[in-house]
Amino acid sequence: MNKLVFVYGSLKKSFHNHRLLANSKFVGEGVTKNNYTMYSFGAFPSVTKEENYPIHGELYEIDDRTLSSLDGLEGYIEGRKNNFYDREVVPIQLNNETVDAFIYFGKTTDTKLSKGVWSRNFS
Helix, strand or coil: CCCCEECCCCCCCCCCHHHHHHCCEEEEEEECCCCEEEECCCCCCCEEEEEEEEEEEEEEEEEEHHHHHHHHHHHCCCCCCCCCCCHHHHEEECEEEEEEEEEECCCHHHCCCCCCCCHHHCC
């Protein structure tokens, strides 16, 4: 069964890691229902559970193979402590409905962004 993943950084359309979603169905642009915080690592962002603002991104329908590829990119191994990113399910607002999707939560840096939108200006 296919799953939904919410991407907010280098996996978005026109960014360098989007190739991993090339065979996935684009569902739409969405925003997290809950507030989080985005940090910049230079070439890519990270989102933490610190509550500041909603995160804007894209929603994709993915298969197990793609999920495995994304986990590899994000350095996520289920059950392992100290992953660079951890994968969790969160509610995403998509048009007039709320859907549950995977998101990758990561680490913090000294560069906290003032809003939850990643663009080329931050890389």
